[in-house]
Amino acid sequence: MGQRVKNKQKDMEHQTIALLIPIVSVIGAFIMIVYLRKYENQERMAMIEKGIDLNSIKKPKRSDGTVSWSFLLIGVGLGLLVGYFLDVTFDMEEVGYFSMIFIFGGAGLGLSYLMTARKDEERMN
Secondary structure, three states, X not given: OHXXXXXXXXXXXXXXXXXXXHHHHHHHHHHHHHHHHHHHHHHHHHHHHOOOOHHHHOOOOOOHHHHHHHHHHHHHHHHHHHHHHXXXXXXXXXXXXXXXXXXXXXXXXXHHHHHHHHHHXXXXX
16 A cells, blocks of 8 residues: 555656646747847847947848758658658668658768858859
């Protein structure tokens, strides 16, 4: 009887920790975003006080992030598909899914790197 009580207490502790992890993560991400915005604003104000033109410092926007995300997600989708076939064919279970997601996701990121490097090279010439 005493062992059951201890097991229930451990289960309650694990459930409490499992509940706190996403809550703390969301709160931490929110605080990080607020502080980043605060310091970005302070930096801009300091630049204005020194008389620096903010328009001359703007960073050029690049679309490389979209390409990287698209190739990553395509790779993850292909990894899930190949992982499913490995699971059905060889009964590999989770190993097939995770390994194929990482392999194809990495291949997608590598392909996006090669494409953006080629685009940058064409821009330079």
